[in-house]
Amino acid sequence: MTGNKNNIALDNIVLEKIADCPSREDLPPCTAAGNGFGARGWVLIVFQAVMFWLAAGAVTHGLNVMLPALSRTYGLDYNTLLALATPASWASIPAGPLCAWLCEKKGAKFNIILCLIACGICFGLLGHCGSLIGFTLLFAGVCFFGTGFAYVGGTAVMTSWFVRKAGLALGWCTVGQTFSSAFFVPALAALFIWLGVSRGFWGISLLMFIMAALVLLFVANKPEDVGLAPDNDRVTAAEVGERVRRHDSYVCPLGVWQLLRMRDVWFMGLSTGAIYIMLVGVVSQIVPRLMALGYELNTAIFYMSVSALFGTLGAYGWGWLNQRIGVKRALLAYTGWWMAAVVINLFAHQGVTLWVSLLMIGFSLPGATNLSTSLIATKFPRRLYVRALGIVHPIQSVVRCFAFSILAFGLAYLGGYTGAYLLLVAVGAVALLLIWLTDVTPVEAGTAADNS
Secondary structure, three states: OOOOOOOEOOOHHHHHHHHOOOOHHHOOOOOHHHOOOOHHHHHHHHHHHHHHHHHHHHHHHOHHHHHHHHHHHHOOOHHHHHHHHHHHHOOHHHHHHHHHHHHHHHOHHHHHHHHHHHHHHHHHHHOOOOOHHHHHHHHHHHHHHHHHHHHHHHHHHHHHHOOOOHHHHHHHHOHHHHHHHHHHHHHHHHHHHHHOHHHHHHHHHHHHHHHHHHHHHHOOOOHHHHOOOHHHOOOOHHHHHHHHHHHHOOOOOOOHHHHHOOHHHHHHHHHHHHHHHHHHHHHOOHHHHHHHOOOOHHHHHHHHHHHHHHHHHHHHHHHHHHHHHOHHHHHHHHHHHHHHHHHHHOOOOOHHHHHHHHHHHHHHOOHHHHHHHHHHHHHOOOHHHHHHHHHHHHHHHHHHOHHHHHHHHHHHHOOOHHHHHHHHHHHHHHHHHHHHHOOOOOOOOOOOOEOO
């Protein structure tokens, strides 16, 4: 590619290696028989949805009941716990490159299993945590390993299995995030009532252990491992063998420093991180926000669940929009939608505006993971994805981790939720600008990869 989109071309050696990487153009056209995801593809989609459910709940949604329960059980200050969630969530930053490295060395499947088991242990031990330091360390483990199995390993498998259909496949997967908002909080609250706080956390841990066993038995790193092709396309045995040969001999042509010199890598990380600030900032505080408006705890949880269930439509809707207008335009629309939802929520003391904002928030929930993953996968197709994710994700995580600090600052110094939510809208405006400046042209043979 020439012109102002890319200024400096890769050297010839790197371009030759990129040419060996299967991309959208390398794959055969979709046939009528290949228009679906296939049985194995649907299994993968369901498993990824469950992993999104677990990770989103453990890292974000569960804070709505985890923090009050720990505060009440062990006499810990709620605001201090909320503030400590920020440094604890910084563990997601090294999770990106370290788990991406593990995916390259041992395979995404190995990474998923390891992180599921480790996350389950950390989450279960939270129920026995009676100190602020203990909470910080254990929640850091939850954030690290939750990121590892769902957002690094899981999406790596998804982008390997689905190339042209990635937007729609991820759209179905993010139903898990929607259901996490709807059911994780009441499920965890019910476990606390049934088993007590100390043992209730282990109920979710058990689900993580079961998921690890299912991944071990039924998930393959790539479709070629089971004689299939990406997007459920039909291929002959000879074609599968050739794909496996090319995969085994493949060496990623992009190094860490090359990726770090790419302007679009930084724009992708900063913009999607800003989007997650809005998402985490709103979702992690929906229940306390509603209670501040005068609603009881059970009513607030019920409203949150209804909002999230409405987001099931968004899981498919944002994936469909991605396929129809492209990931960049879809992200611009998505960010604008989030900003509007937050502004309307400022007037949530009225019944109509409350429900409009809650439904808009619910519809938005599944879009962030779908579109941010598709953004990286569009720029860096298939096997380039894991290496690029190892750089983009830490940038995204650094930005996202400021969500709790922004909330705490707004609540303390800017008049409560009004000031905090106005800060979130300002963050959204920055995200819009960065997305608009991002070039999403795929890095492939004949293109430039250093556009600094």
